[in-house]
Amino acid sequence: xxxxxxxLIESTLQAFHQLVSNKMRTFLSxxxxxxxxxxxxxxxxxxxxxxxxxRQSFQKLGDDVIYIDKFSWAEDPSANYWKWMRRPSPSFQDxxxxxxxxxxxxxxxxxxFIGGKSIEYQSSNIDGAFAIAVTEDYAKVFNLEFEKGRxxxxxEYRLASKKxxxxxxxxxxxxxxxxxxxxxxxxFGQKCIVMGVLEESGKDLINPLNFDEAVILxxxxxxxxxxxxxxxxxxxxxxxxxxxxxxxEQLEDDVTRVLRAxxxxxxKTENNFALxxxxxxxxxxxxxxxxxxxxxxxxxxxxxxxxxxxxxxIMFVSVKERTNIIGIKKALGAKWYVILIEFLTEAIILCLIxxxxxxxxxxxxxxxxxxxxxxxxxxxxxxLMFGIFASTLTGVLSGIIPALIAAFMDPVVAIRK
Numbered sequence: 001x002x003x004x005x006x007x008l009i010e011s012t013l014q015a016f017h018q019l020v021s022n023k024m025r026t027f028l029s030x031x032x033x034x035x036x037x038x039x040x041x042x043x044x045x046x047x048x049x050x051x052x053x054x055r056q057s058f059q060k061l062g063d064d065v066i067y068i069d070k071f072s073w074a075e076d077p078s079a080n081y082w083k084w085m086r087r088p089s090p091s092f093q094d095x096x097x098x099x100x101x102x103x104x105x106x107x108x109x110x111x112x113f114i115g116g117k118s119i120e121y122q123s124s125n126i127d128g129a130f131a132i133a134v135t136e137d138y139a140k141v142f143n144l145e146f147e148k149g150r151x152x153x154x155x156e157y158r159l160a161s162k163k164x165x166x167x168x169x170x171x172x173x174x175x176x177x178x179x180x181x182x183x184x185x186x187x188f189g190q191k192c193i194v195m196g197v198l199e200e201s202g203k204d205l206i207n208p209l210n211f212d213e214a215v216i217l218x219x220x221x222x223x224x225x226x227x228x229x230x231x232x233x234x235x236x237x238x239x240x241x242x243x244x245x246x247x248x249e250q251l252e253d254d255v256t257r258v259l260r261a262x263x264x265x266x267x268k269t270e271n272n273f274a275l276x277x278x279x280x281x282x283x284x285x286x287x288x289x290x291x292x293x294x295x296x297x298x299x300x301x302x303x304x305x306x307x308x309x310x311x312x313x314i315m316f317v318s319v320k321e322r323t324n325i326i327g328i329k330k331a332l333g334a335k336w337y338v339i340l341i342e343f344l345t346e347a348i349i350l351c352l353i354x355x356x357x358x359x360x361x362x363x364x365x366x367x368x369x370x371x372x373x374x375x376x377x378x379x380x381x382x383x384l385m386f387g388i389f390a391s392t393l394t395g396v397l398s399g400i401i402p403a404l405i406a407a408f409m410d411p412v413v414a415i416r417k
Contacts, residue, residue: 012349014342025314026350032310033354033394034361040300041362041379041387047296049366049377051289055282065141065278066248066255068094068238072274073281087272088263090238092219092228095135097262098240104254107137107241112219112228119215120186121174129170129215131187133222141241144211147171149181149196152218160220165196169212187215188225248277304390307354308398315347315402326406327415340407347399348392355391359384 020026067073070087095110102108116128138144139151147168156163164187171180171194180194201210222228242251252275259273319326326339359379366377 008341008345010342012345014346016349025317029307029311029314029350030354030357032307033304033351033391034307034358036300036304036307036394037355037358037387037391038361038365039303040296040390041359041383042365043296043299044293044383044386045362045366045377045379047289047292048380048383049375051285052378053375054285064242064248066240066242066251067276068240068255068259069274069276073276074284090236090273092236094259094262095236095238098238098255098258101258101261102240102254104243104246104251105240106243107141107239108135109138109141109239110135110219110236111138111239112222112236114222114226114228117187117215119170119174121183124174124176126170126173128213129167129187130213131215131217131222133217133219133228135219138216141239145199147197147199149194151196157218157220160218160224162190162192162221163195163218164192164221165198165216166194167198167211167214167216168200170215171197187217190225192217192221248279252277300390304394307351308394311347311350311354311394311398312402314350315343315399316405318346319343319402319406322406323409324415326409327411327413330409330411331415336407339409340403343403343406344396344399347403348395351391351395351398352388355387355394358391359387362387 068090070089071084090110092110092112095108098105099108112133114131114133117131118125118127119129120126136152136154136157144151149165151165152161152163155161164185166174166180174180174185175183180197183194184191185194186192198211198214198216201212217225219228240251240255242248255275256271260271263272265272329339330336363379366379369375369377
């Protein structure tokens with residue numbers, strides 16, 4: 001054991017000596033490995049950062065919530081477009097039936113997408129603010145977070161109080177630096193009090209719950225100030241949150257049973273609604289990012305091949321330069337595996353130094369991209385360890401043939417050379 005340790009230490013010192021004494025050769029070999037490691041780890045970091053951002057965005061939807069809609073998330077809408085369009089949109093009557101008869105649901109909420117509306121405050125005016133009418137449990141289902149103010153109380157909802165909630169951008173453009181809470185704005189021809197401003201949704205790659213340009217009002221208020229049943233409306237959506245210890249499969253069965261009864265569908269008639277869950281998106285993301293990581297791996301392998309051949313070439317030159325020394329060592333009794341370990345260690349040290357430089361550039365790039373584009377790109381511990389492993393493996397593969405040639409040299413022939 002002590003002999004092996006001594007060999008490793010001497011080999012490491014020999015590797016650093018080669019680095020210092022052959023600067024140009026060292027630079028070219030390290031450049032290939034650094035670029036290879038930078039390429040593969042940068043691709044992995046970009047894909048991981050993108051995946052993390054998108055998954056965190058969709059987590060806002062809730063993994064215990066069923067989304068009832070005309071369209072299925074699992075199918076391409078264009079494939080059966082007219083089939084989907086012939087289906088009725090989820091209605092307030094569906095919502096009432098589910099809320100009354102669904103025992104496995106903790107919360108049921110209905111959303112009516114009214115569309116772009118003009119909203120005014122004194123001389124300020126915003127055209128196209130997206131109005132959404134929601135029922136009383138909407139904030140609980142989607143965990144709405146407020147910059148200022150609050151959501152409706154049960155009494156305010158029942159009495160259709162003329163109060164509304166603004167998205168972050170709407171409030172900013174409408175009021176500027178003025179305190180919005182308690183101010184009266186005009187929308188739907190009615191004066192309504194602003195009782196809440198939602199937090200900014202952020203700049204995720206995909207933001208399924210972006211309320212920045214929205215105006216939220218209670219469904220009871222919407223029924224008084226606009227025609228929520230108009231055929232020109234975008235339609236509604238029903239969201240059902242499962243009770244604790246109730247599986248989504250069980251909840252889906254109960255939702256299907258209640259909706260079919262409410263819509264009076266015959267036993268052999270197929271469902272005219274779609275039940276969507278976060279698992280559908282999660283499975284699609286698994287497939288997409290699996291492909292991206294496979295592509296990244298292929299790119300990385302080719303990049304590492306370039307670095308591996310550059311290091312292998314340097315190791316062949318190093319063996320040739322030290323042939324005489326190898327012969328003397330073997331003549332003095334050095335075993336073949338001692339020579340093998342010496343050259344393999346040298347190749348691994350070279351690749352690890354190159355890999356460390358590549359990883360440093362990856363970290364620098366993630367810092368720059370995060371600062372410039374306000375999108376967090378990170379170097380994970382898993383990718384860091386993979387970079388070290390890839391550098392070590394590259395060192396072994398690039399150094400094994402030169403090391404074997406050196407290890408099995410005939411000492412007499414080597415000394416003569």
